[in-house]
Amino acid sequence: MIVLVTGSTSGIGKATAEKFASEGYDLIITGRRVERLAAVQHALQERFKVKVTSLCFDIRNQPEVEAAIASLGTVVPNLLVNNAGLAAGLSPLQEGRLDHWERMIDTNLKGLLYMTRIVANKMIDGGVRGHIINIGSIAGKEVYANGNVYCATKHAVDALTRGMRIDLLPHRIKVTSVSPGMVETEFSIVRFDGDEARAKKVYEGMQPLTGEDIADAVYWAASRPAHVNISDIVITPTDQASATNVLRS
Numbered sequence: 001m002i003v004l005v006t007g008s009t010s011g012i013g014k015a016t017a018e019k020f021a022s023e024g025y026d027l028i029i030t031g032r033r034v035e036r037l038a039a040v041q042h043a044l045q046e047r048f049k050v051k052v053t054s055l056c057f058d059i060r061n062q063p064e065v066e067a068a069i070a071s072l073g074t075v076v077p078n079l080l081v082n083n084a085g086l087a088a089g090l091s092p093l094q095e096g097r098l099d100h101w102e103r104m105i106d107t108n109l110k111g112l113l114y115m116t117r118i119v120a121n122k123m124i125d126g127g128v129r130g131h132i133i134n135i136g137s138i139a140g141k142e143v144y145a146n147g148n149v150y151c152a153t154k155h156a157v158d159a160l161t162r163g164m165r166i167d168l169l170p171h172r173i174k175v176t177s178v179s180p181g182m183v184e185t186e187f188s189i190v191r192f193d194g195d196e197a198r199a200k201k202v203y204e205g206m207q208p209l210t211g212e213d214i215a216d217a218v219y220w221a222a223s224r225p226a227h228v229n230i231s232d233i234v235i236t237p238t239d240q241a242s243a244t245n246v247l248r249s
């Protein structure tokens, strides 16, 4: 069994790669930061004695996606975890930055589409009854003030998950979405363009989820019997009831 996790250089993707490696799965890990990728590859191979292939590319760049997946040759992933993604900025729509919007749309939406199309075709051509797990968000279930374009991309991921499940049905490819609430990763640092103090404040006085919590949910969905498809998992910290209802001490 081979698991391909996009965005495995940090946060949820890294924790997911670790979880599957700890369960004995071979991995294909991806990201843009080549040194981080090499470090994750090395650590997983040393610790869990599994085979880890690393592919360094920008998911927004369709020819790069194509070349990376082509480099796998006849290797077909059994599971694709579409995790790479980000939020950029948090401001009213009328004050939004175009570069933020484009990064989110190109990564969360177009990148996920490029990956899914090529890997789903590999599964179909290879006769693999595969599984695709999309990392959505509670921002794909509700909208919140200033979340506009990020929420729109995650609502789109929610729609695509449901669409994929229908389109891939004839090939018995399972499709699942895992939609987290607040998880402390590099997410908020990226969102606030590297402002670590502002990022830290997001989780002040409350206990957020960890990447490992989400990895557990992904692994659980992936390890159900062949006839069971988990459609949707929404997972929040106990201290969070909705995007904006957060209990802080």
Ligand SMILES: NC(=O)c1ccc[n+]([C@@H]2O[C@H](COP(=O)([O-])OP(=O)(O)OC[C@H]3O[C@@H](n4cnc5c(N)ncnc54)[C@H](OP(=O)(O)O)[C@@H]3O)[C@@H](O)[C@H]2O)c1
Pocket: 006, 007, 008, 009, 010, 011, 012, 013, 030, 031, 032, 033, 036, 057, 058, 059, 060, 083, 084, 085, 086, 087, 107, 135, 136, 137, 138, 179, 180, 181, 182, 183, 184, 185, 186, 187, 188, 190, 211
């Ligand atoms: N943290 C949360 O609170 C939260 C909540 C709900 C949903 N999510 C979703 O969870 C997913 C993972 O986020 P995270 O919290 O783990 O954040 P993170 O720690 O910032 O990790 C994001 C990962 O995505 C990769 N990535 C970003 N842009 C990329 C690009 N253009 N090409 C290739 N890889 C790219 C990054 O790798 P490189 O930088 O090395 O390319 C990194 O490995 C995202 O889809 C996010 O929307 C997060």
